[in-house]
Amino acid sequence: MTDGSDNALVAYFSMEIGLDPNMPTYAGGLGVLAGDTIRSAADLEIPMVAVTLLHRRGYFYQRLDEQGWQHEEPVAWPINDFCKPVEQRVTVDIENRTVHVGARQFRIRGESGTEVPVYLLDTDLPENQPWDRTLTDLLYGGDDYYRLCQEMVLGYGGYRLLRALGYNHIRRFHMNEGHAALLVLALLEEKLTSRALEASIPADLIDAVRDQCVFTTHTPVPAGHDQFSPDLAYRVLGDRRCAWLRACGHDQSLNMTQLALRGSRFVNGVAMKHGEVSHSLFPGYPIHSITNGVHAVTWAAPSFQALYDRHLPDWRHDQLSLRYAISIPAQEIWDAHMVAKRVLVDYVNRELNVGFDRDVLTIGFARRAAAYKRGTLIFHDVERLAKIAAKYGSLQIVFGGKAHPRDQDGKNMIHRIHKLRDALRGKVTVAYLTNHDMTLAKLVCTGVDVWLNTPLPPMEASGTSGMKAAVNGVPSLSVLDGWWIEGHVEDVTGWSIGDRIEACLEPGGDMDACHASALYDKLEQKVIPCFYKDREHFIEIMRQAIALNGGFFNTQRMMAQYLHNAYRLVGEYVRRG
Numbered sequence: 001m002t003d004g005s006d007n008a009l010v011a012y013f014s015m016e017i018g019l020d021p022n023m024p025t026y027a028g029g030l031g032v033l034a035g036d037t038i039r040s041a042a043d044l045e046i047p048m049v050a051v052t053l054l055h056r057r058g059y060f061y062q063r064l065d066e067q068g069w070q071h072e073e074p075v076a077w078p079i080n081d082f083c084k085p086v087e088q089r090v091t092v093d094i095e096n097r098t099v100h101v102g103a104r105q106f107r108i109r110g111e112s113g114t115e116v117p118v119y120l121l122d123t124d125l126p127e128n129q130p131w132d133r134t135l136t137d138l139l140y141g142g143d144d145y146y147r148l149c150q151e152m153v154l155g156y157g158g159y160r161l162l163r164a165l166g167y168n169h170i171r172r173f174h175m176n177e178g179h180a181a182l183l184v185l186a187l188l189e190e191k192l193t194s195r196a197l198e199a200s201i202p203a204d205l206i207d208a209v210r211d212q213c214v215f216t217t218h219t220p221v222p223a224g225h226d227q228f229s230p231d232l233a234y235r236v237l238g239d240r241r242c243a244w245l246r247a248c249g250h251d252q253s254l255n256m257t258q259l260a261l262r263g264s265r266f267v268n269g270v271a272m273k274h275g276e277v278s279h280s281l282f283p284g285y286p287i288h289s290i291t292n293g294v295h296a297v298t299w300a301a302p303s304f305q306a307l308y309d310r311h312l313p314d315w316r317h318d319q320l321s322l323r324y325a326i327s328i329p330a331q332e333i334w335d336a337h338m339v340a341k342r343v344l345v346d347y348v349n350r351e352l353n354v355g356f357d358r359d360v361l362t363i364g365f366a367r368r369a370a371a372y373k374r375g376t377l378i379f380h381d382v383e384r385l386a387k388i389a390a391k392y393g394s395l396q397i398v399f400g401g402k403a404h405p406r407d408q409d410g411k412n413m414i415h416r417i418h419k420l421r422d423a424l425r426g427k428v429t430v431a432y433l434t435n436h437d438m439t440l441a442k443l444v445c446t447g448v449d450v451w452l453n454t455p456l457p458p459m460e461a462s463g464t465s466g467m468k469a470a471v472n473g474v475p476s477l478s479v480l481d482g483w484w485i486e487g488h489v490e491d492v493t494g495w496s497i498g499d500r501i502e503a504c505l506e507p508g509g510d511m512d513a514c515h516a517s518a519l520y521d522k523l524e525q526k527v528i529p530c531f532y533k534d535r536e537h538f539i540e541i542m543r544q545a546i547a548l549n550g551g552f553f554n555t556q557r558m559m560a561q562y563l564h565n566a567y568r569l570v571g572e573y574v575r576r577g
Helices: 029-043 144-164 182-195 203-212 230-237 239-247 256-262 272-281 302-311 319-327 330-352 382-392 408-423 438-447 465-471 511-533 535-550 555-567 570-576
Strands: 010-014 048-053 061-064 070-073 090-094 097-109 115-122 172-176 213-216 266-269 287-289 361-366 395-400 429-433 450-453 476-479 494-497
Touching: 010 029, 010 144, 029 048, 029 097, 029 115, 029 172, 029 555, 048 144, 070 408, 090 144, 097 144, 115 144, 144 182, 144 230, 172 182, 172 555, 182 203, 182 213, 182 239, 182 256, 203 213, 213 256, 213 555, 230 239, 266 272, 266 555, 272 287, 302 319, 302 330, 319 535, 319 555, 330 361, 330 429, 330 438, 330 535, 361 438, 361 511, 382 395, 382 511, 395 438, 408 429, 438 465, 450 465, 465 476, 465 535, 476 511, 494 511, 511 535
Parallel strands: 010 048, 010 172, 048 115, 172 213, 213 266, 266 287, 361 395, 361 450, 395 429, 450 476, 476 494
Antiparallel strands: 061 070, 090 097, 097 115
């Protein structure tokens, strides 16, 4: 794919994108998924261009003190080592002042050699006022005013930059979450300008914009849907744009999810269950489902990459071929796993000096530290957990994850894990790895024996960490929510926590107690005995996790669904390809 281009048919907008482990341009699953999406677009030679913000100071660098309290520091990273500046500049009107927007370019190269350009918007330009120069500094930093200004830069600035760069034939604009929803207004504004119209918006223009837009919503958690007060919307957007918002159905606060819903012809959730939940949250909108995936080549440990190269020679180009892992000899799968496990155990011991043992059943829980993910659920009854380890087999647990700087509940959870770690010393070994990023995520996902996931249903939109684990033969032990409802086959791809969720929802029911009891039962009755006493069956579960879960829950399958169902550009894509 060339730089300007007439080749690009899809523009992908995301507030965060995990492009490289050493570029702090992502916070968690949303950004990592965006990076995997673009990697698979490059693999499949989909004519795409992507837009995000530069985040000069990143999300944050996490430090944990002795008690497990999180402290945040800005991230210093060598921008020039990763992306090159582009000459084009555009402007965005924010609060009746002009903000200049430049960009850096990063290129993702696919297995076929096709490249997808990613433009990282940057306002740190000498033409801007001092405060405006900081607009692209922090990911999810600052207050609502800072956030809305950032989203103006992403939606308006990103669209105008693409036009300035010569991307004049884009057929679909894909908004990855509601942060980019002001793109809808930018598209409307261009069409209104061409007709010399002001506040009135003919229905055919709204329909034309809607026909160009695709929207993926990622969370049923209220905090994940940006909303801004009418006063703040008027302050930042101005009277004319707010009049357009009213024409699009916004009478009160500016709800970015609602704007994206109203401005898109295709809307999807990120798992079948999430599509249903989203439809109940936003009745009246047809919301489809395209279940997330992971880029298998990116997330497979080196030992598993070598294994697949030997037995599945097409897997790098065709990740669906992982389904043929069912024919890989069991001993080779175990050997590849033990190589990855040794790397993790050695890292944990080197960093934390906790005495992890390569022969002990190792459980992993490493993801964003948010209360609804219930990272402390496995410690609900520490006495029972200690008895399980003493009676049925030794356990060691590795944690990782950052809490949002303003999420005190998430910070409290990290602190509590550290307290419980100390309480279980000598009974169950617990480690918490700091500064969780893509590199650490891969280390943990590939090196543990079992992946633990305990979200409060139905709060897990999809979850991709368990998919990364599955690519490496690591089975999940998970609450039936998100993707696991689709990927779970009991005793085949892993194990469920709480087979009858509705039992926990009866009057007076305690969801945490119900799930904790189910978790302990599965450890006692299935997971630990299988690992220590029936290794042959355990390895077969690992093999099925690769074949059934790794072979389906990948971004190549996901992007094929977007191409056919959301973008609907298959004929034109084939002609240009």
